[in-house]
Amino acid sequence: MRSIIHVLILSLVTGLWFVSAGAVDDAPPFEDAVLQARYEKLTHQLRCLVCQNETIADSGATLAADLRRELRKQLAVGQTDDQVIKFMTDRYGAFVLYKPPFEPRTWLLWLGPALLLLIGVIVAFRIIVKRSRLALKDAESESERDQT
Amino acid sequence: MWKFLLPATFFAVLVGFFFVGLSRDPSQVPSPLIGKPAPAYTLPKVEDPAQKVTNADFSGKKHLVNVWATWCVECRKEHAVLLEIARQNIVPIVGLDWKDDLASAQQWLQQLGNPYVATAFDEEGRVAIDFGVYGAPETFLIDEQGKVLHKHIGSLSMEIWTNEFMPIIQGGK
Numbered sequence: 001m002r003s004i005i006h007v008l009i010l011s012l013v014t015g016l017w018f019v020s021a022g023a024v025d026d027a028p029p030f031e032d033a034v035l036q037a038r039y040e041k042l043t044h045q046l047r048c049l050v051c052q053n054e055t056i057a058d059s060g061a062t063l064a065a066d067l068r069r070e071l072r073k074q075l076a077v078g079q080t081d082d083q084v085i086k087f088m089t090d091r092y093g094a095f096v097l098y099k100p101p102f103e104p105r106t107w108l109l110w111l112g113p114a115l116l117l118l119i120g121v122i123v124a125f126r127i128i129v130k131r132s133r134l135a136l137k138d139a140e141s142e143s144e145r146d147q148t
Numbered sequence: 149m150w151k152f153l154l155p156a157t158f159f160a161v162l163v164g165f166f167f168v169g170l171s172r173d174p175s176q177v178p179s180p181l182i183g184k185p186a187p188a189y190t191l192p193k194v195e196d197p198a199q200k201v202t203n204a205d206f207s208g209k210k211h212l213v214n215v216w217a218t219w220c221v222e223c224r225k226e227h228a229v230l231l232e233i234a235r236q237n238i239v240p241i242v243g244l245d246w247k248d249d250l251a252s253a254q255q256w257l258q259q260l261g262n263p264y265v266a267t268a269f270d271e272e273g274r275v276a277i278d279f280g281v282y283g284a285p286e287t288f289l290i291d292e293q294g295k296v297l298h299k300h301i302g303s304l305s306m307e308i309w310t311n312e313f314m315p316i317i318q319g320g321k
Contacts (some may be wrong), residue, residue: 049177066272066277091180093187095177
């Protein structure tokens with residue numbers, strides 16, 4: 001029961017946070033709900049290069065406002081999501097994508113954690129095997145002593 | 149032996165990564181425009197808004213495009229350097245006045261001196277988006293074919309000019 005209440009409170013708090021963050025964008029929403037949803041999705045995928053840890057959806061920087069306006073214009077004239085993303089990366093580079101793409105340059109970034117986990121598992125495995133052998137040896141020598 | 153060597157190499161690699169990673173300036177985002185054609189533009193001229201400034205005016209000429217604005221504090225500092233570069237008369241400097249007020253921009257050029265052969269007035273910041281501008285000042289070096297050779301983010305200094313720009317300008321002549 002208690003944990004359910006916790007989850008409820010947490011979702012309420014984070015929900016409120018999202019509402020306040022959304023208030024940065026003061027442009028009127030699209031009349032078309034599908035377009036508005038795409039717009040919101042894209043603004044959350046693009047980084048504001050001025051305040052680099054914010055998406056253009058959350059950033060109050062004027063550059064973010066300019067990029068939102070440009071995004072809005074492009075969606076209004078029927079550009080696809082891919083076209084809009086390409087427009088941004090052609091000008092600002094892959095860094096404008098809030099989620100880095102999976103490409104040779106970012107392999108280490110994406111696969112690094114799994115690699116470290118693998119190394120950890122191998123090391124742990126070897127230690128466990130060694131210890132259990134030691135324990136076995138100990139047991140053997142114990143029993144040898146018993147016999148004498 | 150391995151027990152010592154393995155963690156030691158691991159640590160050394162980590163130190164290497166941090167050394168490179170932490171000495172980089174995250175505010176310097178490399179431009180994807182290097183080696184590509186610079187964006188086309190046609191904008192009113194700050195010095196005389198009835199006239200237009202377009203990239204075609206400078207085709208066939210190696211030139212600089214300097215992004216500035218009167219609200220940009222760094223740009224005031226950079227201005228003296230731009231005047232000096234203009235005085236050397238090696239390459240013309242084209243200004244791109246970014247999201248600014250026309251009257252203030254005109255006043256700025258009158259009071260501080262005008263290093264630009266022409267200044268394009270980008271009130272909306274739309275051309276700046278094409279250039280991938282995300283702060284001022286920024287300076288682009290563009291070659292005779294209209295290709296971007298180099299981009300400098302932040303204020304220019306004579307040192308940067310001589311060490312970063314001049315070798316590229318002279319190398320390509």
